[in-house]
Amino acid sequence: MNVEWIAVDWGTSHLRAWAMQGERVIAQAASQDGMSRTAGGDFQAALLALIEDWLPGKPVDVIACGMVGARQGWVEAPYSAVPSEPIPVVPFRVPNTDPRIRAFVVPGLKQNSPPDVMRGEETQISGFLSAHQNWDGVICLPGTHTKWAQISAGEVVSFRTFMTGEMFDLLCGQSVLRHSIDDGWDEASFIDAVADILSKPEQLAARLFGLRAADLLHGQNKNIAHASLSGFLIGAELAASRPYWLGQQLAVIGSESLTKAYATALQQQGALVETVDATATTLAGLAQARTLTRQTA
């Protein structure tokens, strides 16, 4: 196996690595050693456990993005302030690594007012832009903390984070709603819920308990409640992010199921949406970051 470099996506709850030849993946591995498990511990050991078999005879570049660059991370990679190119500076070199690797961490972006931060999404944005020259518009990156980023002339002009994914997980898994929800899906209920909350965004907290009451009183199907909960939360986010997406060129970058849900919701509002796979953009962005380390090496 002729590994040229190693790409790493290291978030709060996951660690994923790819053995690369140029922009081609030749092997991949993943573990649960995300930041929430590794913080304060041995980052290098967690990474080597995943990639050790790939290491060639000579030192190899490892390019990582995500929460691994936070203050409690492997090396702190201080935020760049927007407006900024998504990967604006040379990634930070991790000091004192195992001699078989030269490790770098991509810095995140910060916005002073309103205060906001991202780590990881800047790499996906960079990867997306590398394949879309002169692209102006808005990129939505749904996830635990969904980001909306306004792009102009190759720079992130502004961005905004919504806790939609984390609220969905907490409400689904730990609130009283967990008794009234299953893993099923009902597309019509999702679309109705999005439209309902977009027209009355202040009703969110009332609509949520309504899902429980509809189960107790009317035996509402649990897959309807699941899709409705998703629709209420995404609809509330679209109501808040309307200045970002209304009349804009749009791309949604994320997992297949999440991008599909967001694209459906946005298309119902008449928006034109391109959906893009998150892993592909992450790898393209890390490849972009690697060119910066090589220019200055």
Place this chain on the structure above:
Amino acid sequence: MNVEWIAVDWGTSHLRAWAMQGERVIAQAASQDGMSRTAGGDFQAALLALIEDWLPGKPVDVIACGMVGARQGWVEAPYSAVPSEPIPVVPFRVPNTDPRIRAFVVPGLKQNSPPDVMRGEETQISGFLSAHQNWDGVICLPGTHTKWAQISAGEVVSFRTFMTGEMFDLLCGQSVLRHSIDDGWDEASFIDAVADILSKPEQLAARLFGLRAADLLHGQNKNIAHASLSGFLIGAELAASRPYWLGQQLAVIGSESLTKAYATALQQQGALVETVDATATTLAGLAQARTLTRQTA
């Protein structure tokens, strides 16, 4: 100790009992044997562990309200449909009890459209109305699942539940915000957050992550984040419940800290608010319910 009857408030997370002479409390006890711990188990044993020392030589009435009347409870006390008096029918007798007690459970209220339910709050409303003859207006009962109830001619005409308290607990204790919040309070930040969300209720999910970012970027005080989170969630509820409280006679029934927060938020919007202690109204409501059992005994 001359115990005439025993009042019981049995909710999801708590069990509280009072030994009563008429409307006077002569002893009280509490445990963590709420419904979430007792469901499927031995309700009577959990209760007797608390009240056994109070039992006189002859059978004594035990009047209970709350989730104990749910399908998974001690005895199912089917909901009464609104519009309805808050305690409209004879409380349900629990069959086959220990011969030293005659136990009754107060039924809750249901609303078919929009679907909604309450168990326990109807007793507080009944207790409040027993001390406020001919009172028309709106009662807010803040808690895990906050209720807003419209009262006219002694009946609950309609009501609405908001998951504000449960969302606050989940976000404070289990979301990424837990790193940026402490137990302190900042009244000005609370008031600002209420006003901010009342004017832009759709911004909730963005404002929430803003509390995390303001900590990371600007080292914002954690007591400001705590009060702001409370303000954002209560403000979002007030935006949704505006048709309930705008221009209405208002009473807020709950714990001291919660009624104070709601009263402050409502007063900032120009509303006139009476605050009432929850325990006193619960006991008055259970005493009302007891008169119904005695009329038919």
